[in-house]
Every structure is written in C-alpha cells, then in structure tokens.
Amino acid sequence: MIRVLIADDQPLVRRGLALILAPVPDVEVVGEAGDGAEAVALARRLRPDVVVMDIRMPVLDGVGATGELARALPGTRVLALSTFDMDEYVVAALRAGAHGFLPKDVSPEELTAAVRTVHAGEAAVAPRLLTRLIAAYVRTPQPPCGPAAAVEPAGLTPREREIWRLIAAGLDNAGIARELDLSVSTVKNHITGLFTKLGVRDRAQAVITAYESGLVVAARGHAR
Known part of the structure; x- marks a missing residue:
C-alpha cells in the first residue's frame, strides 16, 4: 500500500483529493493537513510514503514544508x-526536494499515476510543461557583454552533455533515443551516470541545473 498524506488549506479540495484516492486499491489516505506546519507534524507521526502538497498554504507554505520533509x-x-499562474512556486518546490508537481485540474487518473510514480522514486513532471516553467522562472544572469560560459560539473562525457541538453529541451527517454539513434536502455544508463555526476535526484532537478549552470539559457517568458 502507498500511504498518502494530503495537505491543502481548502477543506473541499482536501476532501476531493481523498475521495479520488480512497478507491484506488494500492493507495491508503492516512491523514489530511490544512497547512504546511501541520503537514510536517503529521508526516513525522504517520510516516506516509507520499505527501500530496498544495504549494500555497498559511502558517508554512508548501515550499517550506517540502524542504523540511526532505531534510527530516x-x-x-x-x-x-x-x-498554472503559480509556476514560480512549483519550481521552488522542486528545488526544495519535491519529486514532481501537477496542476490542480488534472484528472483522477493522472493524479493516481503521479502518486505511484513519485512513490517509485521517479519525477512526475510532464517534460514539456517542466521546460516551460523553468524557462519562465529560472534565470541565468547575463553580463552586458553577452552570455557567460557555462559552468558545468567536471567529468561529463560529450554524450552525457548532449543527453543533458536534450533532457532540458523536454525530451523523454524515447525521444532522446530517437534523436541520438540509441536504444532506450542505453539512454537510461547514460542518464544514471549523468545524474550521479550532477548530484541530482531526477529529471526535474537536472533541468533546473541545466539552466542554472548556463548549459541552456532561458528566454524571458519562454524557452528559446
């Protein structure tokens, strides 16, 4: 069973999420919290596998609560x-340690799939949506004379660097395999090594690191 804690400051939203997840055979809703501080306290006591966390809540917002949970x-x-109009908070949540994010208008099937995905340790983030968010809110400072040289971790192979760029462009493993004429399993092996060298946990953090390192430059308001 995947033990789920729901955190949202709106009782109707909490109840709706619980009603969506309750009938799922491999999911158990173990608690509900009305703010980030309560979510952290309940998580410490209940030890859920997944916390479905609203980003904007009183007392302690979802970003702060996510950071505390990632540490504790x-x-x-x-x-x-x-x-969608709160994209910057989602990027902050990914930086704080969230394994993924969804817009609140997703279908019940998408919510259930995302819970299972993050429980498995993967990032539940639509690649192209992630790229749009990062392009809009992660800025690489540019000097007056033009873009600075990318500051990348040492030891990346040319293949790893190219795969990193394609991840930041929003391609999934199958898309990268087609682009580079590789098998999907080979791409997965390269990504495992890449994540280790970057010191990141998943694709979401890899994309953020790509923008912050200067490998990819975000245009204002959209990706270039």
Missing part, C-alpha cells in the same frame, strides 16, 4: 500541486 523524512516523497 527523506523517504517521504512530495508531489506538489499548483495552479
């Missing part, structure tokens, strides 16, 4: 929820 309960994975 690394085995508990956070799935952040947000509306």
Whole structure:
C-alpha cells in the first residue's frame, strides 16, 4: 500500500483529493493537513510514503514544508500541486526536494499515476510543461557583454552533455533515443551516470541545473 498524506488549506479540495484516492486499491489516505506546519507534524507521526502538497498554504507554505520533509523524512516523497499562474512556486518546490508537481485540474487518473510514480522514486513532471516553467522562472544572469560560459560539473562525457541538453529541451527517454539513434536502455544508463555526476535526484532537478549552470539559457517568458 502507498500511504498518502494530503495537505491543502481548502477543506473541499482536501476532501476531493481523498475521495479520488480512497478507491484506488494500492493507495491508503492516512491523514489530511490544512497547512504546511501541520503537514510536517503529521508526516513525522504517520510516516506516509507520499505527501500530496498544495504549494500555497498559511502558517508554512508548501515550499517550506517540502524542504523540511526532505531534510527530516527523506523517504517521504512530495508531489506538489499548483495552479498554472503559480509556476514560480512549483519550481521552488522542486528545488526544495519535491519529486514532481501537477496542476490542480488534472484528472483522477493522472493524479493516481503521479502518486505511484513519485512513490517509485521517479519525477512526475510532464517534460514539456517542466521546460516551460523553468524557462519562465529560472534565470541565468547575463553580463552586458553577452552570455557567460557555462559552468558545468567536471567529468561529463560529450554524450552525457548532449543527453543533458536534450533532457532540458523536454525530451523523454524515447525521444532522446530517437534523436541520438540509441536504444532506450542505453539512454537510461547514460542518464544514471549523468545524474550521479550532477548530484541530482531526477529529471526535474537536472533541468533546473541545466539552466542554472548556463548549459541552456532561458528566454524571458519562454524557452528559446
């Protein structure tokens, strides 16, 4: 069973999420929290596998709560929820340690799939949506004379660097395999080595690192 804690400051939203997840055979809703501080306290007591976390809440917001959970309960994975006009908070949540995020208008099937995905340790983030968010909100400072040289971790192979760039462009493993004429299993092996060298946990953090390192430059408001 995947033990899920729901955190949202709106009782109707909490109840709706619980009603969606309750009938799922491999999911058990173990608690509900009305703010980030309560979510952290309940998570410490209940030890859920996944916290479905609203980003904007009183007392302690979802970003702060995610950071606390990442430090105190690394085995508990956070799935952040947000509306599209709150993209910057979602990026902050990914930086804080969330394993993924969804817009609040997703279907019940998408929510259930995302809970299972983050429980498995993978990032539940639509690649192209992630790229749009990062392009809009992660800025690489540019000097007046032009873009600075990318500051990348040492030891990346040319193949790893190219795969990193394609991840940041929003391609999934199958898309990268087609682009580079490789098998999907070979791409997965390269990505495992790449993540180790970057010191990141998943694709979401790899994309953020790509923008912050200067490997990819975000245009204002959209990806270039």
